[in-house]
Amino acid sequence: MHVGHYISGAGHLGLIGWLLWGGNFAPAPEPFEVSEVSVITAEEYAALTAPETAPEASTEAVAPSPPETAEEPPEIPATPTEEPPDSSDPEAAQASDPDEAPDVSEIRPPEPTDAEDTPPEMAPAPSESAALIPEESDQPAPKKAPRVAPEPVAPPEPDSKVDEVRQEEQVPEEGAETPAEPQEATAPEEAATEIVTEAEEEPAAAPTASLRPQARPKRSTVGQKPKPPKENDKTDTAAINSALEEALGEEEETAAPQSAAPAGPPLSQGERDALRVAVQRCWNVGSLSSAALATTVIVGVSMERDGRPDTGSIRLIGSEGGSDAAARQAFEAARRAIIRCGANGFDLPEEKYERWQDIEMTFNPENMRIK
Amino acid sequence: MMTGFMTLVAAVAAVMLGAAGPAAAQDSERGPLRIEITEGVIEPMPVAVPDFVAQGGAAQDWASRIARVVADDLSGTGLFREIPREAFISPITSFSSPVQFADWKAINAQALISGAVEMDGNGGLVVKFRLYDVFAGQELGEGLRFAGTTQGWRRMAHKVADAVYSRITGEGPYFDSRVAFVAETGPKNDRQKRLAIMDYDGANMQYLTEGSSIVLAPRFSPDGQRILFTSYRSGFPRIYLLDTGSMQLRALEEQPGSMSFAPRFAPDGRTVVYSLTRGGNTDIYTLNIESGQTTRLTSSPSIETAPSFSPDGSRIVFESDRSGNQQLYVMPVDGGTPERISFGKGRYGTPVWSPRGDLVAFTKQSKGRFHIGVMRLDGSEERLLTASFLDEGPTWSPNGRVIMFTRETQGAGGQASLYSVDITGRNLKRVRTDTGASDPSWSPLLK
Numbered sequence: 082m083h084v085g086h087y088i089s090g091a092g093h094l095g096l097i098g099w100l101l102w103g104g105n106f107a108p109a110p111e112p113f114e115v116s117e118v119s120v121i122t123a124e125e126y127a128a129l130t131a132p133e134t135a136p137e138a139s140t141e142a143v144a145p146s147p148p149e150t151a152e153e154p155p156e157i158p159a160t161p162t163e164e165p166p167d168s169s170d171p172e173a174a175q176a177s178d179p180d181e182a183p184d185v186s187e188i189r190p191p192e193p194t195d196a197e198d199t200p201p202e203m204a205p206a207p208s209e210s211a212a213l214i215p216e217e218s219d220q221p222a223p224k225k226a227p228r229v230a231p232e233p234v235a236p237p238e239p240d241s242k243v244d245e246v247r248q249e250e251q252v253p254e255e256g257a258e259t260p261a262e263p264q265e266a267t268a269p270e271e272a273a274t275e276i277v278t279e280a281e282e283e284p285a286a287a288p289t290a291s292l293r294p295q296a297r298p299k300r301s302t303v304g305q306k307p308k309p310p311k312e313n314d315k316t317d318t319a320a321i322n323s324a325l326e327e328a329l330g331e332e333e334e335t336a337a338p339q340s341a342a343p344a345g346p347p348l349s350q351g352e353r354d355a356l357r358v359a360v361q362r363c364w365n366v367g368s369l370s371s372a373a374l375a376t377t378v379i380v381g382v383s384m385e386r387d388g389r390p391d392t393g394s395i396r397l398i399g400s401e402g403g404s405d406a407a408a409r410q411a412f413e414a415a416r417r418a419i420i421r422c423g424a425n426g427f428d429l430p431e432e433k434y435e436r437w438q439d440i441e442m443t444f445n446p447e448n449m450r451i452k
Numbered sequence: 453m454m455t456g457f458m459t460l461v462a463a464v465a466a467v468m469l470g471a472a473g474p475a476a477a478q479d480s481e482r483g484p485l486r487i488e489i490t491e492g493v494i495e496p497m498p499v500a501v502p503d504f505v506a507q508g509g510a511a512q513d514w515a516s517r518i519a520r521v522v523a524d525d526l527s528g529t530g531l532f533r534e535i536p537r538e539a540f541i542s543p544i545t546s547f548s549s550p551v552q553f554a555d556w557k558a559i560n561a562q563a564l565i566s567g568a569v570e571m572d573g574n575g576g577l578v579v580k581f582r583l584y585d586v587f588a589g590q591e592l593g594e595g596l597r598f599a600g601t602t603q604g605w606r607r608m609a610h611k612v613a614d615a616v617y618s619r620i621t622g623e624g625p626y627f628d629s630r631v632a633f634v635a636e637t638g639p640k641n642d643r644q645k646r647l648a649i650m651d652y653d654g655a656n657m658q659y660l661t662e663g664s665s666i667v668l669a670p671r672f673s674p675d676g677q678r679i680l681f682t683s684y685r686s687g688f689p690r691i692y693l694l695d696t697g698s699m700q701l702r703a704l705e706e707q708p709g710s711m712s713f714a715p716r717f718a719p720d721g722r723t724v725v726y727s728l729t730r731g732g733n734t735d736i737y738t739l740n741i742e743s744g745q746t747t748r749l750t751s752s753p754s755i756e757t758a759p760s761f762s763p764d765g766s767r768i769v770f771e772s773d774r775s776g777n778q779q780l781y782v783m784p785v786d787g788g789t790p791e792r793i794s795f796g797k798g799r800y801g802t803p804v805w806s807p808r809g810d811l812v813a814f815t816k817q818s819k820g821r822f823h824i825g826v827m828r829l830d831g832s833e834e835r836l837l838t839a840s841f842l843d844e845g846p847t848w849s850p851n852g853r854v855i856m857f858t859r860e861t862q863g864a865g866g867q868a869s870l871y872s873v874d875i876t877g878r879n880l881k882r883v884r885t886d887t888g889a890s891d892p893s894w895s896p897l898l899k
Contacts, residue, residue, distance in 0.1 A: 227495065227496070228493060228494065228495040229493060229494035229495070230493045230494075230495075231491040231492075231493075270495070272493070276494065276876050276877055276878055277877070278835070278836060278837050278838070278876075278877025278878075278880075279837065279838045279839050279840075279873075279877070279880055280823050280825070280836035280837060280838060280839040280877075281836070281877070282839075348485065353485075353487055356487060357487050357488070357489060360487075360489055361489050361490075361491045361492050361493075362493065363493075364489055364491075364492030364493065365492060365493050365494070365495055365497060366492045366493075366494060367493070367494035367495050367496060367497065367531060368496070368497040368531040368532065368620055368621050369621060369622060370621050370622035370623040370853075371623075372622055373621075373622045381484065392587075392588065392589065395588075406622060407622055409622075410620070410621065410622035413585060413588070413592070413620075415489075416585075416587075416588055417562055417585070417587050417588070418489075418492070420587040420588060421562075421587055424557075424587075436485060437485045439483070439484035439485065440484055440485045440486075440487065441484045441485070441486045441487075442486075442487055442488075442489055443486070443487070443488040443489065444489045444492075445488060445489065445490045446490075446492070447490065448490050448491060449491070449492055449494065
């Protein structure tokens with residue numbers, strides 16, 4: 082009997098407690114997600130959606146003309162020579178047997194066997210095109226220039242003097258209180274970022290191919306089993322260990338000479354980059370052999386406090402990837418770069434002179450080989 | 453599992469060390485500052501070629517002419533740019549006087565060639581020169597001296613230019629060489645074709661045959677003393693061998709009912725590889741010049757032609773349409789299974805192995821245009837160097853750096869002429885010839 086009372090009392094107490102404090106354990110309501118909505122006009126909406134619509138076929142498209150139908154060989158300036166060869170009365174073969182009298186009617190050309198198995202390539206008929214598109218990619222094609230440099234440079238003004246630094250022309254004004262020093266206009270030489278061959282020159286604007294239906298998209302890979310790990314993965318640990326050893330080794334190497342005197346703050350990344358850019362402007366690899374272009378050289382140079390290189394101190398420390406002869410050509414090109422662009426002093430902070438008193442420059446032409 | 457965890461830890465540590473490495477090196481470094489230069493410029497090197505010093509009044513004319521040929525040779529490579537003589541500050545008046553480097557630096561001359569010419573007691577010429585790195589303020593290599601006859605003054609100039617070119621670039625020389633080609637005169641429908649030879653730059657042209665029969669595709673022997681070519685003098689295309697010293701002509705292959713063409717020497721100079729058409733089928737054969745023994749290398753029903761030996765004589769590259777389209781193949785020198793090396797769109801033909809052995813030059817026809825291109829022996833790194841209405845027949849310079857070829861213009865008045873281009877695709881230019889010209893063959897370097 083008492084057991085029933087106890088159960089009933091406990092149940093009622095539980096009910097009263099839940100009514101009083103049960104709300105405290107409920108999860109907090111989700112925060113409202115707020116997004117701004119703006120109203121646009123019908124014209125704006127049309128403008129936004131217009132590029133998504135397919136272009137209409139133009140019925141007035143001009144048929145592409147065949148390429149280079151009237152190509153003439155480029156004019157090459159004749160090389161001035163002191164004595165043109167005597168073409169009017171060339172020395173004919175004296176000891177050779179005289180050729181027989183020509184009889185064109187009996188000459189039988191070789192059988193035209195080439196035509197049997199090699200049908201000519203048929204260009205796609207322009208009439209099939211629904212919408213004409215340029216065949217080349219959307220990427221702008223690099224233009225031809227006599228000089229290849231890391232940054233493309235537009236042709237300078239005709240009156241400008243070629244210099245690494247672009248400067249406006251300064252003409253002293255008459256009557257000015259402080260007459261400006263006359264300055265010739267200078268501009269860098271025109272440059273492209275890579276060698277452009279005749280075959281790679283920018284094609285004519287006329288399209289040469291018609292738009293074809295796109296191929297069916299590839300099947301989704303969702304649900305496919307992942308590929309088994311390659312064997313190379315097993316070697317990752319070894320590679321990481323070797324990288325660690327290398328990094329630690331470098332750390333030890335660089336930490337070794339710490340016994341020297343303090344040398345002020347290190348060069349910032351910007352200062353190092355400025356030095357690198359200054360040297361690469363004069364590093365001309367255009368006259369190097371392919372063997373020298375496959376050779377990396379490390380060149381050491383001692384610097385004067387005014388930022389000029391001590392030309393007598395420029396030395397080859399090491400080379401990699403080529404013969405001794407190739408390393409010599411590569412070193413000489415590197416030496417010219419350091420001397421030429423350092424002639425007026427590199428822009429280096431004097432207060433950090435101890436940091437750049439001795440410089441080791443690694444000239445790695447790998448990127449230049451594929452220009 | 454443990455291994456994976458360790459790998460992760462090691463990777464994170466490596467990345468942190470790698471990122472901190474340069475900074476740490478910079479902070480703690482007491483050694484030299486280290487920077488890496490990976491970008492540069494590609495432009496012709498400015499070079500000063502003042503007139504050579506005439507040592508004696510009789511040498512005055514030669515001194516100027518030789519200097520001009522040297523300057524033209526170097527400028528013609530596209531790797532050098534001659535500084536106009538008007539810009540010179542101080543002339544060189546004595547071969548043995550010290551060079552005023554400051555004056556040459558001021559006009560941005562990076563290389564300076566100082567030379568002298570004198571007549572010897574026998575009426576011959578003696579040419580000597582020195583090459584200077586102006587900015588380093590020192591001589592490059594040692595000066596050289598050449599002696600010869602006045603008739604050979606251009607060869608001496610070419611040799612000076614060759615020495616300068618090789619010393620600065622590291623490439624082998626090629627100026628002292630000749631080119632055999634087919635000289636073409638007359639309208640297109642009645643064109644006279646004669647075998648001719650000239651210096652590599654178009655000077656000193658001489659005819660080797662009369663114009664009574666059509667000649668095609670001359671090819672130099674490895675010693676430069678003989679020329680193979682195809683002639684129609686018998687009414688059919690036949691291969692002939694011309695000795696340029698004695699001018700003796702000899703027919704090499706006389707098989708009734710057949711046509712032989714596209715000959716080329718093996719590197720040993722004793723064997724000739726060529727194409728022979730018999731019964732409507734064209735295959736590749738070799739011929740021993742001394743014994744006359746022939747060996748058939750291919751026996752396919754397709755057309756195999758334009759064979760060219762590798763420099764070591766172990767392989768042959770040729771064109772074939774066995775795949776249904778003209779492509780390039782390589783096979784062992786004794787025949788065997790050919791391996792296809794060209795896979796691009798279009799047709800490939802007239803392959804020629806580079807003297808260095810690393811590249812094959814070819815003619816490519818694609819989308820209605822002709823190209824001269826190069827590729828590696830495995831077909832990789834294909835690069836088209838030219839594009840025109842008709843480019844064909846590449847031939848390599850002796851050092852494997854320049855390619856000469858035929859370019860023909862379209863139409864009834866179309867003319868064939870010779871062009872050359874650097875293997876980088878730069879410096880495309882026309883070779884000066886006095887007549888129309890086609891089918892060039894570059895000789896080896898003259899001895």
